[in-house]
Amino acid sequence: MGEPTPPGRRHLPHLIVPGSGIDAGYKGRQARGGGGLREILDKVGHSAKLTADLEHSDDAARAALAELPENLRGDGFVVTVTCWSPGHHLALERLDARGAKLLSVQPETEEQPERALVWMPFPAVADFLRLFEQFATEHTSSGKPKNAALVANIEELRLSMLQELWQENEPFPDPSETRWWEIWLVKLNKGHEPVSELRQVAEEFRWPIADAALAFPYRDVTLIRASAEELGILLTTNAIPGELRNPSSTEEFFTVDRQFQVDLVQDLEDRIAVADPQAPAVCVLDCGVLASHPLLQASFDGTHTVIPGTTSAPVQGATHGTEMAGLALLGDLDQHLVSSHPVRLEHRLESVKILRGQHDDQNDPRLYGKVIADATSRVEIEQIRPRVYSMAVTSGDVKGSDGRPTSWSSAIDALAIGTEIAPSATGITLLGMPDPSASRLFFISAGNVTNVDWHADHLAVSDSRQIRDPAQAWNALAVGAYTDRADPPVAPMFAGYRVMAPEGELSPFSRTSVPWGKGRPIKPDIVMEGGNLLISPSGTFDQHDAVQVATTSGYPGRLVTTANATSAATSQAARLGALVLSRYPTLSPEAVRGLLVHSAEWTPTMRAHFPSPRAQSAKPRRHALLKRYGWGVPTERRVLTSAASNVTLIIQDEFQPFALSGSGISMRAMRLHELPWPSDQLQGLMHEQVRMRVTLSYFIEPNPSNRGWQGRYAYPSHGLRFDVIRPTESRADFQRRLSNEAEGEERGVRPSSTVDDRWEFGTQRRSSGSLHADIWTGDGAALARCGVIAVYPVGGWWKQNNRRDRVDLPVRYALLISLLAYSPTDIYTPIAIKIGVPVAIEI
Structure with missing residues (x-):
């Protein structure tokens, strides 16, 4: 449906519910292992085959080791373990034991089974050979072959090749090509420093290596320049690469100038009342901002740079940062330039220059996670204030990202959850203990469909062009673009021109996560105005000012220009985030992110693509459209205010979901919230x-290595889910159902009890990433009996890796609930009275 138009009073403040929920008992169980086990009839033959495979790999590794200088020789080798068939899985946790380290997992395809790369220390070889022998000769108390979980599904073991560490969707580079690589190094034990080991190898073979590195719990990440043929020797050193990736590069930005009117800008400058110096700010991470611009200068509180040897000012021709700053402060300038009303600002601006220019294509081996960490540090040391970060910068990789974490997106996730940033000899360590009081909110552009891919069937193009790194970050708010700019220019020279996208449709510039598989977050989260394209009568494409967004110009001698695409959309979204911080200063970054998503609505054009709820496969189709449009378009009115018939409740809470249980960690509790439901008013809407x-919005601590998506190798530290008590359900039945659902999710099984067709998406499709939303529609009397909502945990790597240092760490979340009555019913006042919020009486 389009934007609701509830009757009655509008522009009422959202209701922040005081107090907190209560802990309720949780019955959790350990997650089970992978897929079913293959039945082996010839156990002796299977054991002998695997024994020969491992012994041959061991011999080959020792021969390669002898060719290395003695000080570089490693303590083991890397072996590839192949599953026997697609649809079945290896026992990853059993391969990650006895000193062996699971490096990465290549997921199965229709043609290829799952493969795991494992670092095998030489002393562990004898242990694994013994396990293979026991499989052939011994049985458990139940009569099954011993070690069957480990051995049965293994088809082959062999010495690994460097190509198998490649994590990109493009072919492996020419082995003879000297190039920069992003290399993810394995920490073999607590005191192991793989970057130092790599530096020794690099020094021996004269390979250039980056000065900086990022440290994660199980990986260190840096960049090195060599050919694949040369890097192959690393597999027999202690500088073990777990993954190889392309280095990140920045996306080019394109804008089209428009003629400005100096007198209009002067008039607007005179009408602007700037915000208080301590007000919240949008920090623009870009190529620098022209802080002397007359519409920006009074609101600017500081410009910084993290680019060595440069000032914080943009270089000549680098205007993108100034354009983004104008949108982040003022939104679309058109609405102000044609008005005569005062403009009272509620937030301010900051800037950090993270790019040398709009086309920063220098082959500088920087780690962008470190760049962003340095940028946040600069502004936070300068001034303590509420702020949001706006970054319309993404990877320039044409093939985009498939949603897997990268060093860049993982660093943003870590910074978002408030991880302490500590200096190290090789750069910075990102992942210490998360500190929710230091959490941050990042707005990141989804990435653009560039001119080489423009096509009249722009939705098909957008659905096949994946969101770019680092917008897949779970904790960030990824912004795509839609457009209401559907009117071609009226000048005679544009007779016969038409717009590519109709009003309210996805912008032709916007990328989506439609191609992403399971386990990835849903991106974009929201869409904002990003402009349109014109199609001439001959079929050529034109970026015209009339279908773009007006903003401040960074060109000397010009004051106004236009911007478009997901860059413009991101800056406008960040402005809304700062306005929320100004109106509701007690909200956490998780709550601000949640409120923007919660306030978004699909336009009528978008809604027309959604199938009827009763249509066959309606929910999967809706889910695909969610990956295109996100949750729709938030407007300033919906983000900042409720109405008498459309009220938003905001709950902020935290709890400890985990507890020590014997030698491991188990689920401790779920969180129940008794909602201040307007029962009488809802009962009166019995037939309406x-x-x-x-x-539900929360932040996770990332585990970025590509070692699978479940159990101890899961990317998120933990997961939370929500559900609402059903009209005919008792409190005890509700808790029992949720315990079963959480247990089932850990096992990869969904109980049939989760089906409820009144939800737009349902529990199976709303639970990706760390932001979950859904819409329930029914009659008022049924909703009156749904006044309890639960937040319950599911396991992540904190639980599965037995991280006892995280057991006592509370997890924070924001829960937003809105009730909309389509008839003129005041549901706001009774809720406000229940929670003790004064309500003005209209006379």
Whole structure:
């Protein structure tokens, strides 16, 4: 549906619910292992085959080791373990034992089974050979072959090749080509320093290596320049690469100038009342901002740079940062330039120059995670204040990202959850203990469809062009673009021109996560105005000012220009985030992110693509459209205010979901919230449709290595889910159902009890990433009996890796619930009275 138009009073403040929920008992169980086991009829033959494979790999590794200088020789080798068939899985946790280290997992395809790369220390070879022998000769108390979980599904073991560490979707580079690589190094034990080991190898073979590195719990990441043929020797050193990737590069930015009117700008400058110096700010991470611009200078509180040897000012021709700053402060300038009303600003601006220019293509081996960490540090040391970060910068990789974490996106996730940043000999360490009080909110552009891919069927193009790194970061708010700019220019020379996208449709510039597989977050989260394209009568494409967004210009002698695409959309979204911080200063970054998503609505054009709820496969189709449009378009009114018939409740809470249980960690509790439901008013809507919308927003601590997506190798530290008690369900039945659902999710099984067709998406499709939302529609009387909502945990790597240092760490979340009555019913006042919020009486 389009934007609701509830009757009655509008522009009422959202209701922040005081107090907290209560812990309720949780019955969790350990997650089970991978897929079913193959039945081996010839156990002796299978054992002998695997024994020969491992012994041959051991011999080959020792021969290669003898060719290295003695000080570089490693303590083991890398072996590839192949599963026997697609649809089945290796026992990854059993391969990551007895000193062996699981490096990465190549997921199965229709043609290829799952493969795991494992570092095998030489002393561990005898242990694994013994396990193979026991499989052939011994049985468990139940009569099954011993070690079957490990051995049965293994088809082959062999010495690994460097190419198998490649994590990109493009072919492996020419082995003879000397190039920069992003190399993810394995920490073999607590005191192991793989970057130092790599530096020794690099020094021996004269390979250039980056000065900086990023440290994660199980990986160190840096960059090195060599050919694949040369890097192959690393597999027999202690500088073990777990993954190889392309280095990140920045996306080019394109804008089209428009003629400005100096008198209009002067008039607007005179009408602007700037915000208080301590007000919240948008920090623009870009190529520098022209802070002397007359519409920006009074609101600027500092410009910084993290680019060595440069000032914080943009270089000549680098205007993108100034354009983004104008949108982040003022939004679309058109609305102000044609008005005569005062403009009272509620937030301010900051800038950090993270790019040398709009086309920063220097082959500088920087780690962008470190760049962003340095940028946040600069502004936070300068001034303590509420702020959001706006970054319309993505990877220039044409093939984009498939949603897997990278060093860049993982660093953003770590910074978002408030991880302490500590200096190290090789750069910075990102992942210490998360500190929710230091959490940050990042707005990141989804990435653009460039001119080489423009096509009249722009939706098909956008659905096949994947969101770019680092917008897949779970904790960030990724912004795509839509457009309402559907009117071609009226000048005679544009007769016969038409717009590519109709009003309210996805912008032709916007990328999506439609191609992403399971386990990836849903991106973009929201869409904002990003402009349109014109199509001439001959079929050529034109970026015209009339279908773009007006903003401040960074060109000397010009004051106004236009911007478009997901860059413009991101800056406008960041402005909304700063406005939320100004109106609701007690909200956490998780709550601000959740409120923007919660306030978004699909336009009528978008909604027209959604199938009827009763249509066959309706929910999968809706899920695909969610990956295109996100949750829709948030407007300033919906983000900042409720109405009498459309009220938003905001709950901020935290709890400890885990507890020590014997030698491991188990689920401790779920969190129940008794909602201040307007029961009498809802009962009065017995035969009328009402809508409930729920959004759960929380931040996770990332585990970025590509070692699978489940159990101890999961990317998120933990997961949270929400559900609402059903009209006919008792409290005890509700808790029992949620315990079963959480247990089932850990096992990869969904109980049939989760089906509830009144939800737009349902539990199976709303639970990707760390931001979950859904919409329930039914009659008022049924909703009156749905006044309890639960937040419950599911395991991540904190639980599965037995991280006892995280057991006592509370997890924070924001829960947003909206009730919409389509008839003129005041549901705001009774809720406000229940939670003790004064409400003005209209006379």
